[in-house]
Amino acid sequence: MKYVAYPREDETFSEFLDQLKKQGPDVSLVSAQFSDLDDTRCRLVLDCLLDLWGQVASQPSMYGRSMPGVRYLDFSSNHIQSFQASGLVQILNNNRLLSVLEIQANELGKAGTEDIRAFACAMKHCSLRRLNITANRLGDAGLATFIDHLPDTGTSLLALHLSVNTFSTDTGSWKAAHSIARFLSSPKKCRGLKSIHLNGNHFGWEGVRAIAHAIIGSRRACEATASSLVDLPPSILDACPPNTSLINIDLFSTGIDSLNSASKNVPPCAEWEAYSAVSRENWYQLVMEQLEMNQYQQTVCQRAAARILGAARIIGCKSRWIEPPDGVRDHFPFRRLPVELRRHILFHVDSEQCLSHEQLINVLRWASEPSTLGYVREAGAWPPTQSLAVTDNVWNLPPWSWTECYEYRSPPRNWYSDGLEYDELDGFDPGKMAFLECTGTVEMNT
Incomplete structure (x- = not known):
């Protein structure tokens, strides 16, 4: 190089x-x-x-x-x-x-x-x-415009640096902060993003609070302190799920103490935010706890996806029905089970039940498509096309679609070059990373 x-x-x-x-x-x-x-x-x-x-x-x-x-x-x-x-x-x-x-x-x-x-x-x-x-x-309006017009289906970004882009005002850069909060609250737009840097943007307390809410979610915000524990309905507690992709955020020098968004400039809060116990004193700790939880849950999610792939690949890829050899009596007639029961049995390989239904289905579809076996390759026809091999539809699911994958989860890329961003001790495996990103199992889906 x-x-x-x-x-x-x-x-x-x-x-x-x-x-x-x-x-x-x-x-x-x-x-x-x-x-x-x-x-x-x-x-x-x-x-x-x-x-x-x-x-x-x-x-x-x-x-x-x-x-x-x-x-x-x-x-x-x-x-x-x-x-x-x-x-x-x-x-x-x-x-x-x-x-x-x-x-x-x-x-x-x-x-x-x-x-x-x-x-x-x-x-x-x-x-x-x-x-x-x-x-x-970029200014308040410029930063908000950038965030608002990022694609709804998400990007390939792992790290986004946006520090020092808004100016000091009496009311704080609420528009940009609100756009960032909406972005972090969207599992699709924010998919895969691990790190965001927002230092030196003058959001004021209202802006920082909105971003913190987007990361920790409504339930954690409403139950942040013992004094905030009241009987709230699920419609309030589960109104806004937490962000599950981020593991790092820089959000310092944002004018929390010096800038106070005037009430006339702040949009109406969601109903659940009236019960939030997030304060200037505890917001950072709550955010850090969520990011640590995200990192742990991502590891659990990725391990579960790999376990299911191991079992599903054997059954689903190039699978054929064959009669047992003569004299063999103790075979397990898995293919004779109803399709629903087949899936149910395999889903229990995810012992912690951490994968969403969509993620499980994506893993099964990936496992049943022969062209995924050579997805990360040295050379040859690229990007891969759908295999023409005749494979029984063991799971009764739509076949794997590369077009869908490129549009909504991961565009074609050189997975070896991704390894340049990792330390050798991280044990980066391009094939594993391709599988996780293409099936949407890098992080948990809420």
């Missing part, structure tokens, strides 16, 4: 572009920090990278261990003012290579909310794992 940086000593901008073209698909990381890049120069660099990505996209090795093409792009601390004029929107379109985009400390709030909206919508068509747009002065 090669690294290309600009500026270097006595290197002109045109020489930098020539170097990029010369290195070709072998370049994995491009850095142009503190290089006075404006929209025009940024566009020239990205046009060059689009050509390189185009060369790689037609090669089977795009998804292999060699990991060709630029995966990491750092344009931090420059003068980029527009997502569209700079080409940042265009590079996300169907980009299955770029994993990390660092564009913090630019001036991307200047072009306005329509420009920000276009960038957020483009997140639907890429495979980014980490996006850093810290310190771009």
